[in-house]
Amino acid sequence: MELIARTCFGKNSFIIISLACVFILVTSSYCLAEQTIQHPIDQFEEEQIEKDWSTAGMVNATVEATNKWEVEMNKYYELLKQELRSSEKEQLIKSQEAWLKFYREEVKNITNVFAQLTGTIYITMRAANYRELVKIRAQDLKDYYELIKVNK
Numbered sequence: 174m175e176l177i178a179r180t181c182f183g184k185n186s187f188i189i190i191s192l193a194c195v196f197i198l199v200t201s202s203y204c205l206a207e208q209t210i211q212h213p214i215d216q217f218e219e220e221q222i223e224k225d226w227s228t229a230g231m232v233n234a235t236v237e238a239t240n241k242w243e244v245e246m247n248k249y250y251e252l253l254k255q256e257l258r259s260s261e262k263e264q265l266i267k268s269q270e271a272w273l274k275f276y277r278e279e280v281k282n283i284t285n286v287f288a289q290l291t292g293t294i295y296i297t298m299r300a301a302n303y304r305e306l307v308k309i310r311a312q313d314l315k316d317y318y319e320l321i322k323v324n325k
Contacts, residue, residue: 214241214308228293235300239307246311253318256325276306 211219221234250269254262280303287299 214238228296231297232300235304239304242307242311246307246314249311249314249318253314256321272310279306
């Protein structure tokens with residue numbers, strides 16, 4: 174495979190093709206392992222990508238999903254604030270401010286790392302990394318909120 178990749182696509186192609194294969198395998202394995210109900214935002218992103226498999230289409234779908242995850246994150250941040258006492262609320266605000274600072278710095282880091290790479294696959298991977306940061310925070314805030322609501 175390496176000889177074919179280098180012959181057809183150049184000397185760095187084998188690495189790019191290998192990484193793309195690994196990415197596809199990991200993604201498909203994750204999808205197969207996750208037999209639970211998919212979150213509507215993830216469903217939306219998947220449906221948009223199915224409509225347009227181009228790099229631009231995939232990136233646009235991921236950016237739209239990231240925006241939806243931001244809305245979800247802010248929703249649960251506000252709901253969680255309403256459930257907390259004053260001192261706890263202050264700590265949540267500090268935590269969110271620290272997370273936002275982390276997010277901005279991590280976006281810069283991700284951007285710098287992916288700027289070193291060539292190939293359109295990396296554009297979609299970079300967008301997915303941005304999305305995952307916001308998605309994880311949104312899910313964490315939702316989990317905290319639901320935990321408090323269940324135990325009241």
